[in-house]
Amino acid sequence: MREQLLAVEKAQAIEWRDGALYLLDQRLLPHRQVWLRFDTTAEVADAIRDLVVRGASAIGIACAYALVLGVRARLQAGGDWRGALEADVELLERSHPTTVYLSRAPQRMRERLARIKDGDDALALLEAEAVGIHVSDREANLAMAQLGMELIRRHQGNSQVLLTHGNAGALATGGFGTALGVIRAAHLEGLIEHVYVGETRPGLLGARLSAWELAGDGVSVSLNADAAAAHLMKAKGVTWVILGAERIAANGDVVNTIGTYQLAVNAMHHGVRLMVVAPSSTIDMGLESGEDILLEERDGRELLEVAGQVVAAEVHALNPAFDVTPADLVDYIVTEKGVVERPDSAKLAQLMCRKRLH
Numbered sequence: 001m002r003e004q005l006l007a008v009e010k011a012q013a014i015e016w017r018d019g020a021l022y023l024l025d026q027r028l029l030p031h032r033q034v035w036l037r038f039d040t041t042a043e044v045a046d047a048i049r050d051l052v053v054r055g056a057s058a059i060g061i062a063c064a065y066a067l068v069l070g071v072r073a074r075l076q077a078g079g080d081w082r083g084a085l086e087a088d089v090e091l092l093e094r095s096h097p098t099t100v101y102l103s104r105a106p107q108r109m110r111e112r113l114a115r116i117k118d119g120d121d122a123l124a125l126l127e128a129e130a131v132g133i134h135v136s137d138r139e140a141n142l143a144m145a146q147l148g149m150e151l152i153r154r155h156q157g158n159s160q161v162l163l164t165h166g167n168a169g170a171l172a173t174g175g176f177g178t179a180l181g182v183i184r185a186a187h188l189e190g191l192i193e194h195v196y197v198g199e200t201r202p203g204l205l206g207a208r209l210s211a212w213e214l215a216g217d218g219v220s221v222s223l224n225a226d227a228a229a230a231h232l233m234k235a236k237g238v239t240w241v242i243l244g245a246e247r248i249a250a251n252g253d254v255v256n257t258i259g260t261y262q263l264a265v266n267a268m269h270h271g272v273r274l275m276v277v278a279p280s281s282t283i284d285m286g287l288e289s290g291e292d293i294l295l296e297e298r299d300g301r302e303l304l305e306v307a308g309q310v311v312a313a314e315v316h317a318l319n320p321a322f323d324v325t326p327a328d329l330v331d332y333i334v335t336e337k338g339v340v341e342r343p344d345s346a347k348l349a350q351l352m353c354r355k356r357l358h
Helices: 002-007 041-049 056-077 081-094 101-114 122-155 179-188 205-216 226-235 260-270 345-352
Strands: 014-017 020-024 035-038 160-164 192-198 221-224 240-243 247-249 254-257 273-277 322-325 332-335 338-341
Touching (some): 002 122, 002 179, 014 122, 020 056, 041 056, 056 101, 081 101, 101 122, 122 179, 122 273, 160 179, 160 226, 179 205, 179 273, 192 205, 192 226, 226 260, 240 260, 254 260, 260 273, 260 322
Parallel strands (some): 160 192, 192 221, 273 332
Antiparallel strands (some): 020 035, 332 338
């Protein structure tokens, strides 16, 4: 399956070349594909905040490269580049506080920094670490794609009708995607009859990004209003809801794009299996439950406007970016380390002690 996925890879959102970070501007998709160049840590922090790049893994990878840019600038200026790295980490973490991967990637960079000795080429070593974080995420996605596809085949067989929400695809990761990686693998194995993609208001991540990715892979896909999900489960024979995650608490609660919680409730009512696909780095064993996290709220103008055009009454708009799905609504969590059925604290603790399966 790994080689099959590699052979058909199309979408990507992050490139590191010529000592600079290039990001596909996801605000302009699907109508325009524009790559932007970034040369400073502050520029990358702004790109994260402005949703040029989004998705837990992609943000973490962008942060790793941003720290390389910061170290290079400090070395050229002759300042305290080791101390300045911490300031850059704080700047990046403030740009997207919900994403635990954003903390994990800088932590790997800190650990690499601690092993650098006098006389070492610090910049080259940190750059290699950032590239390693990027490659590791792609490989994790390939492993999860295989595991999730096998779950689908084992439980339902061919002719699956799937539903996804948000964008947990190649654009949100280092490549292939988490939830969409599983869908891609299942499509290549001939297991999918059709995929429904919720538009995912207010950012339209499903409409603009996931639908674009899947259609580009030749998957039979339909876009639906978020409010139609329960009806589709009842009337269209949906067999799986497959989602990504921004963060997973130690007890299995899942923090993800707003609208995930109501999908999980509806899936439970209709007997539809719910699969959450996310790298183990998304699991925060220091977070006892999803209720302990401060969920990001974005500017209400995103609800009142579409592409800068006002489409609603001028009232106060509440715009939470994420919600928490309780663990007892989740059938499976798929990571590169393995699959957890009916997740709880004990099962996730056991999972985190494992090495990668692939």
